[in-house]
Amino acid sequence: MRVLFLGGLGRSGTTLLERVLSQLPGVVALGEVVHLWERSLVHDEPCGCGQPFSQCEFWREVGDVAFGGWAAVDVDRVLSLRGSVDRTRFIPQLARRHSSGVPADLAEYLSYYRRLYQAAAQVSGAEVMLDSSKHASLAFCLKHAADVDLHVVHCVRDSRAVAYSWTKQVARPEAAVGEKLMKRYPPATSAMIWNSHNAAFSLLRRLGTPTSLLRYEDFVAAPRSTARSVARFAGSPVSDADLAFLGDRQVDLAVGHTASGNPLRFRTGVVPIRVDNAWRESFPPLQQRLVTALTLPLLVRYGYVRPKGSK
Numbered sequence: 210m211r212v213l214f215l216g217g218l219g220r221s222g223t224t225l226l227e228r229v230l231s232q233l234p235g236v237v238a239l240g241e242v243v244h245l246w247e248r249s250l251v252h253d254e255p256c257g258c259g260q261p262f263s264q265c266e267f268w269r270e271v272g273d274v275a276f277g278g279w280a281a282v283d284v285d286r287v288l289s290l291r292g293s294v295d296r297t298r299f300i301p302q303l304a305r306r307h308s309s310g311v312p313a314d315l316a317e318y319l320s321y322y323r324r325l326y327q328a329a330a331q332v333s334g335a336e337v338m339l340d341s342s343k344h345a346s347l348a349f350c351l352k353h354a355a356d357v358d359l360h361v362v363h364c365v366r367d368s369r370a371v372a373y374s375w376t377k378q379v380a381r382p383e384a385a386v387g388e389k390l391m392k393r394y395p396p397a398t399s400a401m402i403w404n405s406h407n408a409a410f411s412l413l414r415r416l417g418t419p420t421s422l423l424r425y426e427d428f429v430a431a432p433r434s435t436a437r438s439v440a441r442f443a444g445s446p447v448s449d450a451d452l453a454f455l456g457d458r459q460v461d462l463a464v465g466h467t468a469s470g471n472p473l474r475f476r477t478g479v480v481p482i483r484v485d486n487a488w489r490e491s492f493p494p495l496q497q498r499l500v501t502a503l504t505l506p507l508l509v510r511y512g513y514v515r516p517k518g519s520k
Contacts, residue, residue, distance in 0.1 A: 210326050212357050213443045214348050215341040216413075217364035218399075218406040219391075220374035222425035224471035225482070226364065227341040229436050231465050232454055235445045237335035240467030240474065242325065243295070243342035246287045249468045250279055257467035257474040267332065267466040275328035282321070290318040295346050300409055303349035304416060311353050319354045326357065337443050341470060345409035352418050360443055361418055363410040366425035367513050368504040369497050372399035373488035379472075396496045400503035407507055424511060429484050433457060458482055 213230070215223045231238030239245075240257065248254045249262040256265040263269070263279075272279035294303070294315045303315075311319070326338045342348075343364075351359050375394040394402065414420035421442045428435045433452055440447045454461045459481050467474045488497075501508065508514040 210323070210330060210338070210357050211336060211444060212326055212338045212340055212351065212359050213439075214351065214359060214361045215339070215364055216343055216345055216348050216361050216406075216410050217366075218371055218403050219343060219471075220371050221364045221366040222428060223341050223343055223364050224473045225460075225480075226362070226423075226428060226435075226439075227339060227467070227470070228462050228465065228473065228476075229432060229455060229460055230339055230439060231467075232463055233436065233440055233445065233447050234451055235336040236339055236440075236443070237329055237333040237337070238339040238341070238465055238467050239325075239329055240340075241342045241469040242322065242340045243291075243344055243347050244469035245325075246282070246284050246291075246321075250282060250284050254469065255475075257465040257470075259464075259475065262468065265466060268468065270332045271325065271328045274331055275324040287318070287321055290314055290321075294318050295344070295350050297344075297346050297405065297409070300346055300349050300412075303346065303353070304412060307353075315350060315353060319350060322351065323354055323356065337445050341467070345406055345413065348410070348413055348418070352413070352416070359418055361410065361413060361420040362439060362442070363407070363414070363420050363422045364425060365407060365422060365511050367488075368400055368403045368508060369492060369500045370485065370488045371403055372396040372496070372500045373492040374485075375399040376492075396492075396500050397503065400500045404504055404507060407511075422511075426484060429482050431457070432460065432482050456482075 215227060217223060227238050230236055253261050253263050256262050256268055258265055276282050295318065329338055348361055351357055376396065378393065379391040410420060421439065423435065423439070433455055436452060436455060437447055459479050461479050462477050464477055465474065501514070505514065509516050
């Protein structure tokens with residue numbers, strides 16, 4: 210069971226990347242599965258196809274195959290398990306190998322994902338399950354699932370662009386109840402979360418999980434070559450004909466069945482691909498300098514800032 214996991218801090222271009230990859234042969238995009246249990250099963254938020262989750266034929270069939278129907282899933286139990294194993298603070302524990310086997314609560318939590326991935330593969334006929342949950346803690350959980358062939362795309366964007374984006378108010382049009390606006394973070398908070406997310410995925414790579422670093426800026430500069438590279442990394446190479454929907458400056462988006470994620474998942478038709486550098490003009494200079502100072506080591510590592518003394 211091959212799972213391609215998009216990891217990184219939100220506002221790093223993962224939704225656009227997901228939409229592009231979802232149209233490659235052999236790939237099915239599931240959205241941010243980590244949020245499916247509450248947003249889809251409890252609040253019945255729309256699938257990317259526009260239908261309420263409960264009325265989407267794809268997800269209805271996945272639920273039937275995986276659990277004998279979504280009504281059989283104890284959502285409270287899944288969320289309780291998530292709280293006990295799938296949190297950033299548990300990453301040091303998740304990073305360790307367990308000589309006596311996977312702990313019972315982690316194994317039970319993973320069983321829900323394994324069954325969902327297996328059912329999605331059966332229903333779609335795809336070879337690669339694309340999960341854009343982004344959370345490093347979930348990726349660390351999944352690495353303990355012996356029957357999941359986990360490959361992680363570590364998505365990075367300039368910390369100052371990310372911090373600026375998190376200051377903006379963004380609506381969640383699909384939310385009839387619950388959180389109707391996406392969270393907002395002060396720049397310093399975004400900077401520290403950016404550091405921790407990226408450090409976590411670097412650790413995951415060092416522990417042996419196949420991980421490919423992808424900068425958002427490189428993706429939008431060369432989307433076709435990026436899609437080709439990620440497909441090879443996932444073990445599902447593509448041809449020129451497979452990329453006919455994707456140009457160097459735009460993409461023709463088809464309807465998808467992503468369970469949760471950025472509002473971009475609802476867009477169809479031709480969408481431009483371009484770098485969003487609004488932060489350079491609109492992000493106050495003092496806040497830019499603050500974020501730069503807090504994230505400088507990784508900005509240098511990822512090539513966003515030249516080290517002092519370099520030409």
